Amino acid sequence: MNIELMGQRAKAAAYQLATLTAQEKNQLLMTIADQLNTHAGDILAANQLDVADAVEQGLSPALIDRLTLTVERLADIANDVRKVCQLGDPIGQVIDGGELDSGLKIERRRVPLGVVAIIYEARPNVTIDVATLCLKTGNAAILRGGKETYRTNTQTVNVIRKALAQHGLPIDAVQAIDDPDRQWVTQLLKLDNYVDMLIPRGGASLHKLCREHSTIPVITGGIGVCHLYIDETMETEQALDVIVNAKKQRPSACNSLETLLIHHSQLDSFLPKFVARMVQEGITLHVDQQLLSHPALADNGFAQATEASYRDEWLSLDLNIKAVEGLQAAIEHIREYGTQHSDGILTENYQHAQDFVNQVDSAAVYVNASTRFTDGGQFGLGAEVAVSTQKLHARGPMGLEALTTYKWICWGQSTLRA
């Protein structure tokens, strides 16, 4: 394997992809979807070997489930590819333009980024999702999947490359780094000559590695320490439904609730009902030191919330609870411990809602709603490459547009600058 060469080939392929029409790209995607069905046998056989290894290595049942493909799951993935065809193609869109005083006609046109590299966890669907979203937007992709799914990824990438060849397109438009050695990641991070954007999808240590060592522009995200704050005006029953939804609808998702902040004046009326509901829903509370002795909590044997419980994702049916003096204290807690992902307020007060929304500096801010909506599909983007928690380029769910940039095109008549 030669990473430099992979970069060169990806760049060369990207120049070709940039000239494709929307129709040509959609035809390619339809072929990929069809070939995923045709070659389902090969892909599932490779996946069985990956799963067998995972079982042998004692991976958790949740992780094993996540990396397992079935005929039905593969068919769903292929159908997702067909759905991407139906999305509008952002490439070629004229963002704005006009005529300058000099007579020069100018337009800002949306174009592909070029080459996108993605480092991701052990989910075989991500390989296909990300590759097809890149192809839809005329980008070449370099993929580095989790080592637990190498065999599966190799097979699916083969299917994609065969489809590229079938359409007379460069197969190196999609390349996988399919040797689990970490040295290739280290080398990939330095490919700024060829790679235009790097998306690490994984835990905090991968993000740190990329922030510190990548010379390629990086988009980090996908880590969500999400908060809800109930202020003194909110009714208990409605709040409980939102809290349960935000925590429980899919606890392993990055937009699930991790810490509940509650206005101190609500404690006596709220806590008894809250505790009863949490116990009923199977949610384990981690209680702020100051609340541990509250009568509604004291006899339940809940653990004390620690600095680490506030700072890290639970991704499980665990929830921190803390009382605060008011809106500003809630905002300060979120600024200190949040990851600028998704945070919300539950309130009946107009000004509190406005202040929260204006002052909380997160990708998505909510009033009276579950944080679980932060998602490309839910937000109407039709697809999702990643969820960015940084502020440059794209923030929150990244759809097709986040895989594009623009160029300024200027049409003159031997036009000179005065």
Added chain:
Amino acid sequence: MNIELMGQRAKAAAYQLATLTAQEKNQLLMTIADQLNTHAGDILAANQLDVADAVEQGLSPALIDRLTLTVERLADIANDVRKVCQLGDPIGQVIDGGELDSGLKIERRRVPLGVVAIIYEARPNVTIDVATLCLKTGNAAILRGGKETYRTNTQTVNVIRKALAQHGLPIDAVQAIDDPDRQWVTQLLKLDNYVDMLIPRGGASLHKLCREHSTIPVITGGIGVCHLYIDETMETEQALDVIVNAKKQRPSACNSLETLLIHHSQLDSFLPKFVARMVQEGITLHVDQQLLSHPALADNGFAQATEASYRDEWLSLDLNIKAVEGLQAAIEHIREYGTQHSDGILTENYQHAQDFVNQVDSAAVYVNASTRFTDGGQFGLGAEVAVSTQKLHARGPMGLEALTTYKWICWGQSTLRA
């Protein structure tokens, strides 16, 4: 000096700036403009010391001119600040939005980035330009100017901080690193906890330093190895005017022409007139090896163009000339040696124009026009923070919008994800 503390203070100030109205920000800018006039004496006195040092150190007259302030220049700078007031405020703009199937109402609202750090060359006007553009967009700024203008920068930043105080705003909204020791830059590059965007405005080595060592998202740009390609259909006279404008209108600018590519069939008719005009304009040619023996060039004693002349900016009245086989060869030269800044084609052929524009991957691509238009003012942005040659976030001239990000705001009625 404590860089970590500067970052903390900038972040705290940014939270306050983010809540200002457009009117409040404009009032602040008007005060800054007025105070620049009021305190002109202090600023000019500091500048005279900087200039005296520069003279003593034997800096070039061009550089000394660039760092010299006069009463008139300072008045112009103050007027530029007043013009920024007249620009529309992008903050608060709703980019798009709607109602989701769940009933959740969603909007994507433009907000400040937060804290912007800029490392820049020895131009006293940049301090004021950048600080006021950041304030206009509700961002805090950390400024690191060229060491040749430290005294001037300290005085101008003092004026800005006094204006902030006068409006009851945190003075740490604008901070300068006014110790020339390079260790502060190294420390600044690691402040990703507090700084949201870093813009290095300077040479290739500064860009490399930032790309390799910054953990803050970086926008690089401002280095322009710009090309024009004359194809076989273009008339000589018109081409010459564009070439001279692109090269000579301001040779030290990053959007000035560095290399001329010419279709080989044009050589005999074009070169004699071209050489005569260049000599007349005082432009020194650097001739590709293959052209050195051409009768129109052989007897002029021009230097041979080298790998370095193709790869680096001249920023002077020097120009490379090279013959190519056709459009594809021109595009390949630009891909290999260009900096994705500004490149153009001179042609009468419709398809050549389209192909060039589609296939050249630069921030600005031109048909039959001078490359000198790549500029925030010229492009109608009203101001310019920098010219980006990377593809993430902003490309080409960066105006106010490039100093913003967006957040997703979701308004619910105890809305749950199904």
